[in-house]
Structure formats: structure tokens, C-alpha cells
Amino acid sequence: MSEERTGQATSEAKAVTIKDVASRAGVGLGTVSRVLNGNENVAPQLRDQVFRAVQELGYHPNSVARSMRLGKSHAVGCLVTDIRQPIAAEMIAAAETTLGRAGYTLIVASTHFDNRREAELLSLMQNRVVDGMLLTVNRDNDPGVTQLLAAINIPMVLWERSPGGAFDTVLTEHRHGARSAAAHLLELGHREIALVAGHLDTWVGREQKAGLDAAFAHRGLEQAAGLVFEVGAFKARELEALCRRERPITAIIANIDEIPGILRFCAKRGLVLPRDLSIVSIGDASILEVMTPSITAVRGNGTKVAQLAANLLLKKMSDKQPEIAPERLTVGMQLKIRRSTAPLNKGDGHGLGSRDRA
Amino acid sequence: MSEERTGQATSEAKAVTIKDVASRAGVGLGTVSRVLNGNENVAPQLRDQVFRAVQELGYHPNSVARSMRLGKSHAVGCLVTDIRQPIAAEMIAAAETTLGRAGYTLIVASTHFDNRREAELLSLMQNRVVDGMLLTVNRDNDPGVTQLLAAINIPMVLWERSPGGAFDTVLTEHRHGARSAAAHLLELGHREIALVAGHLDTWVGREQKAGLDAAFAHRGLEQAAGLVFEVGAFKARELEALCRRERPITAIIANIDEIPGILRFCAKRGLVLPRDLSIVSIGDASILEVMTPSITAVRGNGTKVAQLAANLLLKKMSDKQPEIAPERLTVGMQLKIRRSTAPLNKGDGHGLGSRDRA
DNA sequence: CTCCCTTGTGGAAACGTTTCCTTTGTCTCT
DNA sequence: AGAGACAAAGGAAACGTTTCCACAAGGGAG
Structure with missing residues (x-):
């Protein structure tokens, strides 16, 4: 009572x-x-x-007091560049599920490609507030970053990044993805192929570029210069220029985020897919399947990447002597051929060329 | 040395x-x-x-020791149903930016509509591990949930949910959104309009339904029964049934997540948009603008919702006596008329009817 | 019967901060 | 010159938990 x-x-x-x-x-x-x-x-x-x-x-x-006494927070820091990218969200969701089952909570933060913010967040998480980290650093070809990461003595796994040093990483086979996309287009007769890759400061972008080159090389061809761009730095202006080249592009391989912009441009210029331009998306989504025309895409598996990374991290966090050997896991990509790619339309039928001459 | x-x-x-x-x-x-x-x-x-x-x-x-001594963690818990929904990701990103500026870190967790997980997470966060919470509970029409929330004595703001009690909430005007979508279709002559709303256990779903009803009532019409569905529970089977009704539907208002499924169904059945079916998406995305046909949509502003919620939470967290009066903020929706909605095709031209008879 | 071991329980110590209190030293004003 | 005030710095206490140590009680074996 x-x-x-x-x-x-x-x-x-x-x-x-x-x-x-x-x-x-x-x-x-x-x-x-x-x-x-x-x-x-x-x-x-x-x-x-x-x-x-x-x-x-x-x-x-009170879990704070608990953490203090135990020296464990049962929290995992998760750094991504932008949570709004569907692929990032997919990975976070999968990691959360896997880690949640093991009793860990996720602390998510986006860097938005701001290096200062990245350093801040990294430092913040280092304060023993997390037991482990899942990282997608902004750029992985900078010795400074490699050094920064090496100085962190908390278990961590990198996602889709591969800096020089010896770190645990889980990667999507972007080289193979871009290569199969390019091979598909070459097979269809295209030669003037543009690529809008991930940032070239990241493994993703570099691998995509390498995949494109590999496809050309495999046929004994050489890719023309000036056809590779980075996401974000590819606007209507750049696309316009590609269409006004002496040899206008006939196909484009682009990060899924750029697809709407490209389609808008095509609509404005009256370009018809795939007659006037073949398109391959890097990254898939169900909406791409049902568009008219449906969009050819190379599909990764973010969920799998995240699960592998989360499990690897769990292993590292439980290991007494985590200094075994850095692991490097990869997840494949698959080309989904749809209706946005078609054989090169030789002669006068070629939309871009004809319009430019008109 | x-x-x-x-x-x-x-x-x-x-x-x-x-x-x-x-x-x-x-x-x-x-x-x-x-x-x-x-x-x-x-x-x-x-x-x-x-x-x-x-x-x-x-x-x-060591921020854990700091938190313990200060009784503040400088962390905010953020509960969403599914981070993979682009709108959720957008809100999280905006909240993170706003709260990050104020020195707070976000702890994100998804319930995936699992009530047990929701209770678990709420309990977890209550352990004084967070200074405030941004919540999207699974269902807000359950007295049990209201009670559960009332028992939490940490500053919190609800997103897109409105349980009975007196809580701070930030809401998108889904009633107005659905109503203007329905009014648009009614104006075009449609009468058999289906709605695929958010969960009817949530404010979002209920408001969307109410908006539809209001649009009909405004014209002195009554909406036929059995035409309202929930996301997730709306598959090809349900759509099939809607097309086989005595009076087949001629328009559908659906959550953006369901658009790919609907389009796939249309493609399979040979239905042509908007001749055979008019479609309005609840929620907008740039890809919808560039599809053929472009998709009419009601657009909210997740970023604004999140900013308002974050700022409200910051206020509540700083207030010495936070027991002022619960605030209730709303953010508008806007109908973007595109090419997926067209006047009702009377007579034999009506695709659905004619095919069914064939 | 005594001693030892086992089982069960209570409470001190420690985790790494911040804050408050005390002490020391210096400066200024009368 | 003496006293009072104020600035600067050191260190104890406290935040809430877990773990370890000590101790009591009971039982079994010698």
C-alpha cells in the first residue's frame, strides 16, 4: 500500500x-x-x-557506471560517409542486427566527407567509449589517415576501404563489378564509355576505374582520357561536355546516386534510352527494375558485407590476443542486364551524334 | 629522448x-x-x-568516467522503425547534424517493428545512458505504449507519432498530404481509389486514411470499403484482387516503398500508366521525377521534421524545469503533380475493366 | 570434539573524472 | 608593518557499479 x-x-x-x-x-x-x-x-x-x-x-x-567498472561499453562506433546513401543504411541495419544479437549497441555517425569531422569523431570514439569500430573513412590513400588508424588501439574493421597498412577489411569487388559492366558495353559495341565512380581517394573509386581499364585492356583497347569522374563532381555541365566531344559518349557507367540526374539530362535533351545512350548503374535498387526502360545494374550485397564485418569485429573484440593476422574479406558483385543497355547504334541512327550535328 | x-x-x-x-x-x-x-x-x-x-x-x-561524474552522457538515443527507409535515414542525418553541433552523439537503433525489441531498446536507453531520446515507436494507439512512454523520465521527442498522452511531438501533415492526393484524383474523375497507408497502428497511417476520407466527404462522396491497406501487407495478391473487383480501381495512393511493387505488377499485366491506372506516391524521391511516366507524389520534409525535433529536444534537455507544456509541431506536405495521374478514361478505353472482361 | 573446508553474505576498494574544500602564498589597504 | 582578502593549486570525496576479500555458519571428516 x-x-x-x-x-x-x-x-x-x-x-x-x-x-x-x-x-x-x-x-x-x-x-x-x-x-x-x-x-x-x-x-x-x-x-x-x-x-x-x-x-x-x-x-x-546504470550502464555508465557499469562500463566504467568493467572497462567495456558494449557499444560499437560506426562511421560512414553518409547515412542517406541507401547502401550505407542497408549496411548499418545489418550490422546493427548482427551486433545487437551479441549485446552491442551501435553508435552511428556520418562524416559527410568532412575530414575535420572525421578526425573529431575518431577521436571522440577513441575515448574508450566504444569497444570496437566499423569504419568507412573518407579517403584511404592518404598516409596520414593510415597513420591515424594505426594509432587506434581499439578493435576495428574497415568497410569498403583499404588503406595501405595492415587492417581488417571487408570489401565489395568493385573492380569486378565495373569490369563486367564495361565488358558488357564493349561487347555491345560501345567504345566511348564514361564512368562516374566513387571518390578516387577511396578504394571503391580506384577499383571501379581499374575495372574499366581492365575491360578495355582485355580487348586490347585503350580507354580514352577524360572519361572518368567522381560522384558529386558530375553535374549536367560535365554530361553536356561528354555529349559535345568529337566522339560523343554512347554509354555511361554511373553510381546509382547519379542516375536520376543523368536521366533528367536525357529527358531534357530528348535522348531516348537505350537508343541514344546506354546506362549501367553501379548499385541496384528495386525501382531500377521497374522503370521504363529498366536499368542495367551491377549489384553488390551490402547486407553481406556488413554481416561479415560485424562478425569479424565480434571476433576481434572477444579475442584475447587480437594480433593474429588482419583479414581481408570480399563480397562479389553481379551484373543484372536489363533494358537500358543496347547494341551500339551505328551510323546515322546514333542519337547523340545526329543531334549534335543538327 | x-x-x-x-x-x-x-x-x-x-x-x-x-x-x-x-x-x-x-x-x-x-x-x-x-x-x-x-x-x-x-x-x-x-x-x-x-x-x-x-x-x-x-x-x-575517458568520457565514460566523465559521464558518470557529470551524470550526463552527451548522447541522444534515436529509435526508428527501419533505418533503411530513405525518409528515416534523411531524418537521422539531419538530427545528427543538429545535435552534433551541440556536442551530442547519436545512438541509433531500429526496432524493425518488433515490439519486444522496442521495449528492450527503450529499457536499454533508460539506463541513464542517454540524455534524451528521439522516438518513433512502433505503434501509438496502444495505451500500454503510452504508459510505457509516460514512465520514462528522460527528455524525449516523438517523431511522426502521436500517442494519447502529453508528449512533445513533431509531425508531418499526412492528413493534408493524403487529402490533397485524393482530391487531385477525384478532380480527375477517379472514384475507385485504393490507399496503401503507413501502419494503421501509427498516427501516420491513421492520418493518411483520414485524409482520404476527408477528400471524399468534401465532395459528398463516400469511399468504398476495403480499399485501405497497410504497407507490408500489400502484395501482388491484394493488387490483383483490387483489379478484379466489380468496380476495379482506377487509381492508387501508395507509400513510396510500395511503388516498385506496383509498377512491377502493372508491367506484368500490361497496364500502362497513367492510362490504365493513376498512381500517387506518398513520399518523394528524385528518381520519381525522371521516370517515364514521372510519378505524382506528395512530398514531406524529413530534414525539417528532424531539425525541429532535434532543436526541441535540445531545449528540453537544457531546461531546468522541462515541465512547461508539451509542444506539437507540424511540417507541411506538398503535392507534386506529374505524369502518373491522368483524367479517368471513361468507357471502353479503361484498361483494367476491358482486360478483365476479355 | 575439534578442525578444516565449503557455502553464503556483507562491504571495501577501484574504475577515471569533476568539484569542492583547504591550504598556501601574495598583494593591497590601512 | 600587519591584517585581511583573494588568487592559485593540491587532493579528498563522490558518481554507481563489480569484484575481491573477510568472515560467519554449518557440516563432514579425522
Whole structure:
């Protein structure tokens, strides 16, 4: 009866601590703690008393104090460049599920390609506030970054990045993806192929470029210069220029984020897909399947990447001597041929050329 | 010279604490602490000594200990149903930016519409591990949930949810959005309009339904029964049934997530948009603008919702007596008329009807 | 019967901060 | 010159938990 009042009072004033529970249950602090975790060797009667006290007081263990004592936060930091990219969201969701099952909470932060913010966040997380990190650094070809990462002595796994040093990484086979996309277009007769890759400061972008080159090289061809761009730095102006070249492009391989912009440009200029331009998206989405025309895409598997990374991180976090050998896992990509790619339209039928001459 | 050795040893063994810095700098603990924050009234010479010691030892303040002492974690919990929904990602990104500027870190978790997981996460965050919460609960028409939320004595703001009690909320005007979509279709002559709304256990879904009803009522019409569905529970089977009704539907208003599925169905059945079916998406994306036909949509502003929510939360977290009055902010929606909606094709031209009879 | 071991319990110590209190030293005013 | 005030700095206490140590009680073996 009078207990109700106590319950009320609790919710408005001070936080309930283990000490309150102990005195309420008429037992010692150690006993409460033992009951709450593992409850090894506690008399059943006391156990019940403790549980009742917890109920009545509405006690919640303070995980900050817990972390401090244990030196573990059961939190994992997750750094991405932009959570708004569907692929990033997919990876985060999968990592959250996998790590959540193991009792870890995810702390997510986006750098938005701001290097200062990245350094800040990295430093923030280093303050022993996280037990491990899942990282997508802004750029991985900078010795400074490699050094920065090497200085971190918390278990960490890199996603889609591969800096020089010896780090655990999980990667999508972007080289193979871009190569198969390019091979597909070459097979269709295209030669003037533009690529809008990920940032060339990242493994992703470099691999995509390498994949394109490989496809050309495989046929004994050489890719013309000036046809490779980075996401973000590819606007209508650049596309316009590609169409006004002496040999206008006939196909484009682009990051999925750039597809809407490219299609808008095509619509404005009256270009018809795939007659006037063949398009391959790097990255897939169900909407691409149902558009008219449906968009050919190379599809990765972000969920799998994230699961592998999360499991690898879990392993590293549990290992007593995590200095085994850095692992490097890869996940494949698959070309989904749809209707946005077609054989090169030779002669006067070629939309871009004819319009330019008109 | 010999300092290098010390630096090395540090990185592999124990964490560097403020005590180490103090003894290294030859000052007291209090002085180090004062230098590190605010540095009010410390002799310049000592300040320099402290900074040098911090540098040499590679000291990082332990934010867990900090949180414990201060009773503040500078972290905000962010609960969403699914981070993979682009709108959720957009909101998280905006909230992160706003809160990050104020020195807060975001802890993101998805419930995936699992009520048990939701309860777990709420309990987890309540452990004083966060200073505030941004919530999108699974369902807000359940007295149990209202009660659960009322029991939380941490500042919190609800996103896109409106349970019975008195909570701070930021909402998108989904009623207005759905109503203007429906009014647009009614204006075009459509009468058999299906709606694929958000979960009807949430404010979003209920408001969308209410908006549809309001549009019909405004014209003195009554919406036929059985035409309202929830996302997730709307598959090809349901759509098939809608086309086989005595009066087949001629228009559909659907959550953006369902658009690919609907389009796939149309393609399979040979339905041509907008001749055979008019479509309005709830939620907008740039890809919708560039499809053929472009898709009419009602557009919200997730970024604005998130900014309002974040700022409201910041206010609540700083307020000494946060028991002022719960605020309820709303953000508008806008109908973007494109080419997926067209006047009702009366008579034999109606694709659905004619095909069904064939 | 005594001694030792086992089982169960209570409480101190420690985790790394910040804050407050005390002490020391210096400066200024009378 | 003495006293009072104020600035600067050192260190103890406290935040809430877990773990370890000490101790009591009980039982079994010698």
C-alpha cells in the first residue's frame, strides 16, 4: 500500500541505485549485484527479495557506471560517409542486427566527407567509449589517415576501404563489378564509355576505374582520357561536355546516386534510352527494375558485407590476443542486364551524334 | 629522448589517465582537470606543462568516467522503425547534424517493428545512458505504449507519432498530404481509389486514411470499403484482387516503398500508366521525377521534421524545469503533380475493366 | 570434539573524472 | 608593518557499479 507512494516519489527525484535496492531488500550490495548478473550462489529467499525490491523501486542498472567498472561499453562506433546513401543504411541495419544479437549497441555517425569531422569523431570514439569500430573513412590513400588508424588501439574493421597498412577489411569487388559492366558495353559495341565512380581517394573509386581499364585492356583497347569522374563532381555541365566531344559518349557507367540526374539530362535533351545512350548503374535498387526502360545494374550485397564485418569485429573484440593476422574479406558483385543497355547504334541512327550535328 | 620509449609503452598497455598526466606534469589532479576544461585561473606555465604532458602521453579523456561524474552522457538515443527507409535515414542525418553541433552523439537503433525489441531498446536507453531520446515507436494507439512512454523520465521527442498522452511531438501533415492526393484524383474523375497507408497502428497511417476520407466527404462522396491497406501487407495478391473487383480501381495512393511493387505488377499485366491506372506516391524521391511516366507524389520534409525535433529536444534537455507544456509541431506536405495521374478514361478505353472482361 | 573446508553474505576498494574544500602564498589597504 | 582578502593549486570525496576479500555458519571428516 504505502509502497505506491515510494514508487511515485522515485520517478520524480533521484535515480534508484543498487544501494537503494540493497537496503530495501535488506541485503548487502554484493548480493544485489550477484543476483542481477549471473546469480551464482545466492539463497533463493534473498534472490526473491532482491527482485521484489527491484520491481518496487523501478530500478534500472546504470550502464555508465557499469562500463566504467568493467572497462567495456558494449557499444560499437560506426562511421560512414553518409547515412542517406541507401547502401550505407542497408549496411548499418545489418550490422546493427548482427551486433545487437551479441549485446552491442551501435553508435552511428556520418562524416559527410568532412575530414575535420572525421578526425573529431575518431577521436571522440577513441575515448574508450566504444569497444570496437566499423569504419568507412573518407579517403584511404592518404598516409596520414593510415597513420591515424594505426594509432587506434581499439578493435576495428574497415568497410569498403583499404588503406595501405595492415587492417581488417571487408570489401565489395568493385573492380569486378565495373569490369563486367564495361565488358558488357564493349561487347555491345560501345567504345566511348564514361564512368562516374566513387571518390578516387577511396578504394571503391580506384577499383571501379581499374575495372574499366581492365575491360578495355582485355580487348586490347585503350580507354580514352577524360572519361572518368567522381560522384558529386558530375553535374549536367560535365554530361553536356561528354555529349559535345568529337566522339560523343554512347554509354555511361554511373553510381546509382547519379542516375536520376543523368536521366533528367536525357529527358531534357530528348535522348531516348537505350537508343541514344546506354546506362549501367553501379548499385541496384528495386525501382531500377521497374522503370521504363529498366536499368542495367551491377549489384553488390551490402547486407553481406556488413554481416561479415560485424562478425569479424565480434571476433576481434572477444579475442584475447587480437594480433593474429588482419583479414581481408570480399563480397562479389553481379551484373543484372536489363533494358537500358543496347547494341551500339551505328551510323546515322546514333542519337547523340545526329543531334549534335543538327 | 627517453620520452619516446614512454610513448611506445603507453600505446600497448594501460590507458593513460589524468593521474598520469598530473604526475608527469608535476601538478595536482585538480589542475589538470581545470586546464582541460575551461582552464579558469591556472598559471600559464602550469598550463603549458599540462598540455605538454597530454601530448607526450597521448592522453584521451575517458568520457565514460566523465559521464558518470557529470551524470550526463552527451548522447541522444534515436529509435526508428527501419533505418533503411530513405525518409528515416534523411531524418537521422539531419538530427545528427543538429545535435552534433551541440556536442551530442547519436545512438541509433531500429526496432524493425518488433515490439519486444522496442521495449528492450527503450529499457536499454533508460539506463541513464542517454540524455534524451528521439522516438518513433512502433505503434501509438496502444495505451500500454503510452504508459510505457509516460514512465520514462528522460527528455524525449516523438517523431511522426502521436500517442494519447502529453508528449512533445513533431509531425508531418499526412492528413493534408493524403487529402490533397485524393482530391487531385477525384478532380480527375477517379472514384475507385485504393490507399496503401503507413501502419494503421501509427498516427501516420491513421492520418493518411483520414485524409482520404476527408477528400471524399468534401465532395459528398463516400469511399468504398476495403480499399485501405497497410504497407507490408500489400502484395501482388491484394493488387490483383483490387483489379478484379466489380468496380476495379482506377487509381492508387501508395507509400513510396510500395511503388516498385506496383509498377512491377502493372508491367506484368500490361497496364500502362497513367492510362490504365493513376498512381500517387506518398513520399518523394528524385528518381520519381525522371521516370517515364514521372510519378505524382506528395512530398514531406524529413530534414525539417528532424531539425525541429532535434532543436526541441535540445531545449528540453537544457531546461531546468522541462515541465512547461508539451509542444506539437507540424511540417507541411506538398503535392507534386506529374505524369502518373491522368483524367479517368471513361468507357471502353479503361484498361483494367476491358482486360478483365476479355 | 575439534578442525578444516565449503557455502553464503556483507562491504571495501577501484574504475577515471569533476568539484569542492583547504591550504598556501601574495598583494593591497590601512 | 600587519591584517585581511583573494588568487592559485593540491587532493579528498563522490558518481554507481563489480569484484575481491573477510568472515560467519554449518557440516563432514579425522
